[in-house]
Amino acid sequence: MAAVLPRALQRFDVPGPRYTSYPTADRFVEAFTASDHIQALDERRSRAESSAAPLSLYVHIPFCESLCYYCGCNKIITKQHDRATSYLAYLEREVELYTAHLGKGRAVSQLHLGGGTPTFLSDAELSWLMEMLRRNFDIVPGAEMSIEVDPRTVDPSRLSAMDALGFNRLSFGVQDFDAAVQKAVHRIQPAEQVFELVSWARALGFESINVDLIYGLPKQTPESFARTIRQVQELRPDRIALYAYAHLPERFKPQRHIALADLPGAAEKATMLADAMTGFQDTGYRYIGMDHFALANDSLAVASREGRLHRNFQGYSTQPDRDLVGLGVSSIGAVGATYSQNAKTLEEYRDLLDQGRFPVTRGLALNRDDLARRAVIMAIMCQGQVWFESVELAWVLDFKTYFAPEMERLRELENDGLVVLSDSGIEVTPEGRFVLRAVAMVFDRYLQTDLNRSRFSRII
Structure with a gap:
């Protein structure tokens, strides 16, 4: 490059x-209400009677045990794992509203669990969630089923449980292997731990393993990040997502823990990005676009070569544009020519569902x-x-x-x-x-x- x-x-x-x-989501307006969302769902059901286009599902699990200072996600920091039980019950209420308008048993070809930390859920809770989704939707054979994994929250036995539940794609949040950087962002996870988990995941037969990296973090230098790049090359995941850190402390309070003086400058960030791009491409990765790389035989690289690449709220995708049902607090959906977003606070999300209403608080009808x-x-x-x-x-x-x-x-x-x-x-x-x-x-x-x-x- x-x-x-x-x-x-x-x-x-x-x-x-x-x-x-x-x-973009910042253009969503509160004038788009749950009534508009229901209209889009009803129109989709009418179309589905003659078209069997599968759905995509996104489920947002907002809970995290500890705070990562760089994070801009919608999350709830807690060590009280019993809060997940109540949350899953509300997710089921939301699913029941969807099946009332879409019909039960609609085909699903793509499922993604994001957060927060989806692996905050116990094995039993993940099993409960998947049983509930399968009871209400038809997850078709060969569906892409992915889950974001915090390496600090899983072990080989948990990976086996995810495999048994049907997940076939894992995304490990690595960010950086450097100890000083990990300390600066309050996320300590030794490289050895990640290497062991990836080895187990491969042994279990997961179809695709992704690693998330971030450049521009505090205490990072081109030299330290080059070491992380070499370790990732050795790890050799199927996909790599390489994100630029967005320092927006006025929007994301956790980032106020980060000293501006610790952040690398624009020239250093450009060097990190250029070195990463060169390093990954020189070791067999195809540059998919913007922030994604994939090995040549990975389905994302194949879709890129064949001109079948798509992009949705989870990033690049191999599947054609699907209507997306977003479940959980702050989730975004896309149905027909509309976007919708759920309430951003857990309190409002629950309150709307207690009233028997979709928790949609804003969105957009595209012209x-x-x-x-x-x-x-x-x-x-x-x-x-x-x-x-x-x-x-x-x-x-x-x-x-x-x-x-x-x-x-x-x-x-x-x-x-x-x-x-x-x-x-x-x-x-x-x-x-x-x-x-x-x-x-x-x-x-x-x-x-x-x-x-x-x-x-x-x-x-």
Whole structure:
């Protein structure tokens, strides 16, 4: 991966969306209510009578035993594991509302447990949750079933229990193997522990093992992160997610534990990213886009080669766009041309379910412009190219006329060597893929008049 031109790097060390959706979640409005969500579900049920498109399920487990200072997730820090029992009961109430509108036994081809810490749940509680989901949905053979794993909360016997429950994909939260960095972010987990767990997971036959890394953390240096990269190369997971740390202490209180002076600068972060990209690609990983790498035979890499890559609220996906049912506090769903988000506090989530209501508190109904721009942005994020004709046929528009201002801005990126424009389309160069989000941002109508981007993570 070639390095970005210095001038371009300086220009694009700015905040920007990750585009797990378009419009992004910060554009959701409270004017979108549970009634709008119900209408989308009922319309989906009508469509499903003639179309058997499977659903995706996301379940948010908000509990964590200890606080990681870098974290910006919606979480509840507690050592009281009995709180999970009550939470699972409320999840079942929410599922019953969905089956009342979608019908029972709808096919599901993708399930993801995120958090928080899904492995905060005991084996018995995970079993209860999976039994409840299988009772209400038809999880089809071959479905992708993934769970985020905090290595500090599991052992080989717990991995065996997850395997028995049908999970076939694991994502281990590593972040960094360096002891000083782990201490600075309040997350101590020896490398030996992770290596042992990955070895057991492979022995059990899990189809795909992902490792999450973060660069830009306190106490990190290009030299220390290079050591972590070498250890991950030795670990050789099927996939790697390499995220940039977003320091937003005004939004995320735990980050106030981190001293600004301990954070690496933009140039150091760029070096870490460039070294990681080079190191992973030189050892057999394919660069999927933005922050994901996968071994050549992994399904994500295969989908990327074949142009079948998609992106949703969990990141890159091998499956085509699915209606997504988000369960649990703060979960986001996508049904038809709508997005919805549940209440962000456990108290409000429970209160709405106690009233027999969906816990949806905001969302968005997409208009035609949103949908057309979403198609362009997702093509950039997933394929690194946009063909004018495909967009024109799908949305009955003349691309160069409809997106005339955007084409002008793209010419500036072309001068920087980040994109190539032709009569038939837009192609992101290898250098441009380094700042893929910046290319996508050109088509974000909401950002064009928005001067307050501080709520987003930085691109580099």
